[in-house]
Structure formats: structure tokens, C-alpha cells
Amino acid sequence: xxxxxxxxxxxxxxxxxxxxxxxxxxxxxxxxPVAAISFAVFALSxxxxxxxxDRWRQAPALAILALGLLAVIALFGSAYxxxxxxxxxxxxxxxxxxxxxxxxxxxxxDEAERRVRSLLAASYAVAYEQYLQGNTLSARxxxxxxxxxxxxLLLQASAFAILPFHLAGGSNAAV
Numbered sequence: 706x707x708x709x710x711x712x713x714x715x716x717x718x719x720x721x722x723x724x725x726x727x728x729x730x731x732x733x734x735x736x737x738p739v740a741a742i743s744f745a746v747f748a749l750s751x752x753x754x755x756x757x758x759d760r761w762r763q764a765p766a767l768a769i770l771a772l773g774l775l776a777v778i779a780l781f782g783s784a785y786x787x788x789x790x791x792x793x794x795x796x797x798x799x800x801x802x803x804x805x806x807x808x809x810x811x812x813x814x815d816e817a818e819r820r821v822r823s824l825l826a827a828s829y830a831v832a833y834e835q836y837l838q839g840n841t842l843s844a845r846x847x848x849x850x851x852x853x854x855x856x857x858l859l860l861q862a863s864a865f866a867i868l869p870f871h872l873a874g875g876s877n878a879a880v
Contacts, residue, residue, distance in 0.1 A: 709823040717829035724836040731790075731843050738787050738850035745780055745857045749773065752864055756871065765871035772864040776857040783853035790846035793839045
């Protein structure tokens with residue numbers, strides 16, 4: 706068995722703590738897409754109050770409705786990405802040390818200390834790997850959530866740009 710020194714243990718602990726800090730930073734940054742989603746929902750509700758339902762067959766109204774539907778789909782996709790990112794933080798935890806420590810009866814104090822040091826170093830290494838993978842995936846999902854919110858806002862901006870043509874009235878032919 707390879708000897709695990711205090712240096713190994715400290716290094717594994719530092720890697721783990723660094724990745725845990727990154728995990729918390731990524732988790733707290735999820736508030737950005739959530740806030741953007743709420744802003745986009747408010748903008749979408751403003752758009753829906755402006756459209757005149759009795760003109761739904763006119764080309765501008767159909768375009769606004771299509772853009773609005775695509776914006777809603779993008780918002781749901783964004784919310785899904787946020788939930789999947791958060792899921793990794795809640796349900797991706799390393800094993801507890803007490804569940805990993807074997808019974809040390811019959812071992813010398815020196816041998817027991819070496820075993821526990823090795824186990825701690827291995828536990829930190831495993832937790833670090835799990836956090837590293839989870840953080841990378843969560844950051845990717847957070848980025849997709851932001852992209853989808855931006856897409857939704859762009860679709861809504863396009864719909865708002867068409868809105869004056871819709872409100873202009875009867876000059877548009879029915880489709």
C-alpha cells in the first residue's frame with residue numbers, strides 16, 4: 706500500500722475546498738437566469754395585453770403569436786436548465802466519512818492513523834472529482850439557461866417591433 710503523507714492529505718483537502726467554493730459561486734450565480742426569467746415573463750405579459758385577439762388571422766398578429774410561443778418555449782427551456790443545474794447541487798453529494806471508515810479493532814495506533822489518513826485523502830479526492838464534474842455540468846446548464854432567456858427576450862423584442870403594424874389595424878389582409 707502506498708504511503709499517504711500529510712502533504713497528500715493537505716493537497717487533496719485544498720483541491721476539494723477550492724472546488725466546493727466554486728460550487729457555491731456557481732450556485733449563487735443561478736440567481737441571474739432566474740431574475741432574467743422573471744423579467745422576461747413580465748415583458749411577455751405586457752405583450753399579451755397589447756395584442757388584439759379578434760385580429761389573430763392577420764399576418765402581424767400571427768407573427769406576434771408565433772414569436773410569443775417561441776419565447777415561452779425558450780423560457781421553459783431556461784427554467785428546465787436552472788432546475789437541472791440546481792438538482793446537481795442538492796442530489797450530488799460525496800459519501801460521508803463515517804460511512805467509509807472501517808473498524809479499527811486490533812490495529813496499532815500508527816497503523817490506524819495511516820489508514821484514516823489514506824481514507825481521508827481518498828475521500829477528499831473522490832469528493833473533489835464529483836464536485837469538479839458537477840460544477841462543470843452546472844456551469845454549462847447555467848450558461849444555457851442564460852442563452853435561452855436571451856433568445857426569449859430577442860423573440861419578444863421582435864414581437865414588440867411588429868406590434869405597431871398589428872395595432873395599425875385593418876390595412877392588413879387576412880391570411
